[in-house]
Amino acid sequence: MKKLSLVVAVVLSVLFIVGPAGAKDWKKVRVGVEGAYPPFSFVTPSGKLDGFDIDIAKAVVKAMGAEIELVAQDWDGIIPALLAKKYDAIIASMSITEERKKKVAFTNKYYNTPAKFICKKGAIKKFSREALKGKTIGVQRATIHDKYLTDNYGKDVTIKRYGTQDEAYLDLTAGRVDLLLADSVALSEGFLKKPEGKDYQFIGPDLTDEKWFGVGAGIACRKEDTDLVNKLNAAIAKIRADGTYKKIQDKYFDFDVYGK
Amino acid sequence: MDFSIISGNIDIYLEGLKNTVFLVSISLVIGLSIAIPLAVLRTSKNIWVTAPIRAFVYFFRGTPLLVQIFIIYYGFGQFEALKSSFLWPFFKEAYLCALLAFTLNTAAYTTEIIRGAIVATPHGEVEAARAAGMSRMLMFRRIILPSAFRRALPAYSNEIIFMLQGSSLASVITIIDITGAARIINSRYYSPYEAFLTAAAFYLCLTFSILWVIKKLEFRWSAHLRPQETDIAEVRG
Secondary structure (H helix, E strand, C coil): CHHHHHHHHHHHHHHHHHCCCCCCCCCEEEEEECCCECCCEEECCCCCEECHHHHHHHHHHHHCCCEEEEEECCHHHHHHHHHCCCCCEEEEEEECCHHHHCCCEEEEEEECCCEEEEEECCCCCCCCHHHHCCCEEEEECCCHHHHHHHHHHCCCCEEEEECCHHHHHHHHHCCCCCEEEEEHHHHHHHHHCCHHHCCEEEEEEEECCHHHHCCCEEEEECCCCHHHHHHHHHHHHHHHHCCHHHHHHHHHCCCCCCCC | CCCHHHHCCHHHHHHHHHHHHHHHHHHHHHHHHHHHHHHHHHCCCCHHHHHHHHHHHHHHHHCCHHHHHHHHHHHHHHCHHHHCCCCHHHHHCHHHHHHHHHHHHHHHHHHHHHHHHHHCCCHHHHHHHHHCCCCHHHHHHHHHHHHHHHHHHHHHHHHHHHHHHHHHHHHHHCCCCHHHHHHHHHHHHCCHHHHHHHHHHHHHHHHHHHHHHHHHHHHHHCHHHCCCHHHHHHHHC
16 A cells, blocks of 8 residues: 555656646747648658748748747648647648637738639639539638638539648549639649649639638647747748748749738 | 537538438448349359459458548549540549449458358258259359358448448548538537537447347347247247
């Protein structure tokens, strides 16, 4: 009996010593990224994560004076995994929306581009609500585009939801969906400018309604980590000011993705 | 924990339930009707008959169901020849692609289950049938297959349940089955716990119903092994 209580006491004390390690000093930041959303985030043929988001993540964490560890995570579970402490921040083109703010804290935006539809060249003569009626539209599940489509066109069109944007492209070229709705830059750089996207075009206006599309993409953190949010905000401002941001932007785009 | 998001979206789950039940039951019925003749042929001594069946079973048992779904759905969609052929309306539908993958998969497993049961037929039964002058066809129909089904039932009930669980993979190709419904709810409210717990409850109810039916069936099919109650009553009488 004595032995047992001794063991219990030792185990408990070890747990308590190791347990609450105090406030984190953020010497190392684990960043959750997606890896299937070109050109923002993708896996290179040699198996490395690359893209605008990835470069921004590396630059921001470096500007904080910390070390980075990238964690690839499917989009569906990207917020639950943050809350489950699999990583400390999400840098994955995540738009800042009211709904997401209920679960996570956002930094300021690090880019902002409009959403747009694409379809096969000539498939739709003139864009209108009527023209979309009865069409099948593909979208990435759990995105602002999914929400916009569900809320505005849910009754008139068939919505097909994909786990990744890459799968949506596959089904567009296979002819299983008529249109896709996604971020315009992701669509043009990740699809339209590639050989498989040559028969497709943008259709309809730039969609920027703040109710659905928010104010741009930000870095998401857990709500209790306000110190990390502050540090990341300072880091974003720093890379904007010292030209690092522009260097990364120019590597991928020939226009300003930061927005107004 | 907030289960109001589930009750508010129960129609999505019900659509998912409908899709899951249809996908699984249709693929099981077609799969079984393919598997029975294949299992009988598989016991043949002619290698030209057995080799293709062995290859089919080997492929579908040797690769994950998810890979089979991806090959049929995304893989086949890559070929222009197929896209311009009369088969494309079939392969265009995610639902039919999933049905095809599930059917072939369950057919392969079931072939092997039934073959095992046929091979395990007691020699006495076969000899008795031959002694009675039954032809090969008649013997299969009256003696070997009924007794094989009885032996195969426990293993086949496992296959039914595996198929039900496996059907959750349909959600990766945009089908809203029970898992697909849970993924939509999860992504809309970021509440994985409530969303997937509800899906689990649906699957448990389905599994429970399947087990109940199998139990009834087993009881019926083993009637000849039970003591006959009427006889006892007569003796007492």
